[in-house]
Amino acid sequence: MSHTLHREGSVESLKNDFVVLTMAAQGHNVEGSGPKFRRYFELARQFHPVNIGENKNTGALPAFDYDTIVNKTDDGCVCLVVFDDEKNLIGFLQALKKEDLGMSVVVSGLMDEVAACCEQVGLKVHTVNMSLGVFGKREKLVGDKEREITTMCGHGMITGEMVLYHVNRIRKGLETAEQASESVCKLCICGAFNPARGAKLFQAMADAPAD
Amino acid sequence: MIVDAEKCVGCGMCRIYCPVSAIQVVNKKAVIDQDLCTECANCQRAKVCPRDALQKVPLTWPRVVRSQMSDVTTVYRGVNGRGTEEMKTNDVTGRFKKGYAGIAVEMGRPQVSSTLRDLEKMTKVFAQHGAEFEDCNPITSYIVDRSTGKIDPSILDERVISGIIEVTVPIDRLQENVEALIAAADQLDTVFSLDVVCVNNEDGTNDAREILDKAGIWYRPNGKNNVGLGHVDK
Numbered sequence: 001m002s003h004t005l006h007r008e009g010s011v012e013s014l015k016n017d018f019v020v021l022t023m024a025a026q027g028h029n030v031e032g033s034g035p036k037f038r039r040y041f042e043l044a045r046q047f048h049p050v051n052i053g054e055n056k057n058t059g060a061l062p063a064f065d066y067d068t069i070v071n072k073t074d075d076g077c078v079c080l081v082v083f084d085d086e087k088n089l090i091g092f093l094q095a096l097k098k099e100d101l102g103m104s105v106v107v108s109g110l111m112d113e114v115a116a117c118c119e120q121v122g123l124k125v126h127t128v129n130m131s132l133g134v135f136g137k138r139e140k141l142v143g144d145k146e147r148e149i150t151t152m153c154g155h156g157m158i159t160g161e162m163v164l165y166h167v168n169r170i171r172k173g174l175e176t177a178e179q180a181s182e183s184v185c186k187l188c189i190c191g192a193f194n195p196a197r198g199a200k201l202f203q204a205m206a207d208a209p210a211d
Numbered sequence: 212m213i214v215d216a217e218k219c220v221g222c223g224m225c226r227i228y229c230p231v232s233a234i235q236v237v238n239k240k241a242v243i244d245q246d247l248c249t250e251c252a253n254c255q256r257a258k259v260c261p262r263d264a265l266q267k268v269p270l271t272w273p274r275v276v277r278s279q280m281s282d283v284t285t286v287y288r289g290v291n292g293r294g295t296e297e298m299k300t301n302d303v304t305g306r307f308k309k310g311y312a313g314i315a316v317e318m319g320r321p322q323v324s325s326t327l328r329d330l331e332k333m334t335k336v337f338a339q340h341g342a343e344f345e346d347c348n349p350i351t352s353y354i355v356d357r358s359t360g361k362i363d364p365s366i367l368d369e370r371v372i373s374g375i376i377e378v379t380v381p382i383d384r385l386q387e388n389v390e391a392l393i394a395a396a397d398q399l400d401t402v403f404s405l406d407v408v409c410v411n412n413e414d415g416t417n418d419a420r421e422i423l424d425k426a427g428i429w430y431r432p433n434g435k436n437n438v439g440l441g442h443v444d445k
Contacts, residue, residue, distance in 0.1 A: 002297070002315065002317070002406055002435060004435060005404075005406055005434065005435050006317075006320065006321065006404045006406070006431075007433060008431075011432055014432070014433050017433075021299065023296065023299055023300060024300070025296060025300035025303040025304050025441065026296065026347075028300070028303050028304065028443050029303060029441070029442075029443050029444065055283060055284065093438065096440060097440065100440075101440070102440075102441060102442045102443070102444055103440070103441055104299055104300040104301075104302050104303055104437060104440065104441030105437070105438050105440040105441070106298070106299045106435050106436065106437050106438070107435070107436045107438055108433065108434070108435045108436070109433055109436075110432050110433050111432060111433065111434045111436060112432070114436045114438075115415065115436070118436070118438055123438045123439060123440070124411070124415065124438075124439055125411050125415065125436045125437070125438055125439070126301065126302045126410065126411060126437045126438065126439035127298045127301040127302070127307060127408060127409065127410045127411065127436075127437040128298075128408070128409060128411060128417055128419075128420070128434055128435065128436055128437075129297070129298045129313075129406055129407070129408045129434055129435035129436075129437075130406060130407050130408075130409075130419070130420065130423070130430040130431065130434045131404065131405070131406050131430060131431040131433070131434060132389065132405040132406060132407060132423075132428065132429065132430050132431075133404070133405065133429065133430070133431065134320075134321065134402050134403070134404050134405075135392070135393055135396040135402065135403055135405060136396040136397075136399040136401055136402035136403055137323070137399060137400060137401060137402055138402060140323045140401065140402060141321065141322075141323065141402060142322065147321060150321060150322060151321055154320075155251075155283045155372070156230045156251075156320060156321055156322040156372050156373065157230060157251070157253045157256075157283065159227055159228065159229065159230050159322065160322070161226070161227040161232070162227045162228065165227050186257075187228070187253065187256070187257060189256070189283055189284075190283070
């Protein structure tokens with residue numbers, strides 16, 4: 001359950017991190033959903049998403065360009081768009097409400113903030129999914145700072161070692177935090193990764209004193 | 212996954228792409244620990260090998276379970292991934308009703324991986340506490356006795372990047388189940404991420420949230436919110 005749920009980080013760091021997902025319900029509204037998903041992506045475009053993706057036919061930015069992802073989207077896809085700004089989220093929710101595509105929409109983000117955004121556009125949160133955290137042999141986890149980046153890919157395809165590798169390259173001046181973020185973003189093929197937040201986290205790690 | 216030793220130049224670039232650290236370079240050749248490898252194929256998908264030495268091999272039962280649960284591109288019953296539509300389409304399906312809560316235990320997440328043997332410890336906890344296993348879930352299909360939570364013995368030693376157990380419980384048994392799961396965490400050689408699903412009330416309050424608050428059970432400030440836009444065309 002929930003590849004966008006267990007994102008880690010401080011409230012401050014999670015403030016401008018919104019993943020908006022749409023999908024059809026098996027046995028209910030899958031047939032004919034393709035054109036609605038393509039419209040969903042088109043509506044999102046005007047609100048400057050920092051990432052989009054679907055993991056059935058293509059993948060996500062930047063591995064595929066926006067038009068390719070939209071054009072290849074068809075019935076039964078799971079479509080994600082990511083925003084790093086509350087105003088753009090509100091604008092997109094407004095557009096979705098007006099368009100009434102009929103597809104389920106799930107917003108991942110700070111729960112109280114999302115509820116407030118919904119209220120502004122006259123939507124009510126229907127169902128919530130809360131993360132209670134991680135239990136068990138926590139000593140096996142990668143470091144807290146690495147996890148703020150790695151948990152943005154809910155399928156676990158961005159590794160802690162990879163994060164440290166890029167932090168080292170940033171420190172050596174071999175790449176920028178933005179380039180590092182884009183590099184790991186390519187591994188998150190659903191498009192759930194927020195490259196804008198990733199760049200900030202990479203920069204903060206690179207600026208911190210080395211262990 | 213295997214490494215074609217003839218092609219491998221031992222550069223080791225693939226190593227950091229393995230989520231479970233199954234790749235090591237030994238005698239200037241990459242070697243994949245087949246016990247640790249979850250067949251997620253991330254190393255190959257990343258296209259970091261300059262010689263295309265990382266290769267998928269056809270998998271048979273029971274090893275194919277690793278790929279089904281770990282490779283992002285796997286499709287199970289029309290849904291990509293390890294779980295179900297869960298609350299994502301709840302405004303259309305009504306899967307989670309008032310008076311009930313959903314609970315999910317994602318074994319091995321984040322990035323520690325889990326054997327199905329460890330996972331079975333948690334299906335057994337759920338079974339002991341009256342949880343109803345979600346029908347359309349890959350893990351449920353591996354349970355041979357829902358009354359005990361027993362998993363197909365032939366797959367217990369398989370390792371997956373994560374496996375999601377999804378259940379529904381009456382809301383008045385939510386706290387009991389959550390506390391039992393947390394108490395059982397000590398028995399594991401891995402980690403799990405835990406989450407709870409519940410429908411909001413008309414006034415925006417949420418019964419599960421209130422129960423967790425009252426019990427002093429912490430949850431993250433960020434979560435998933437189905438905003439109620441789904442419906443079936445008339």
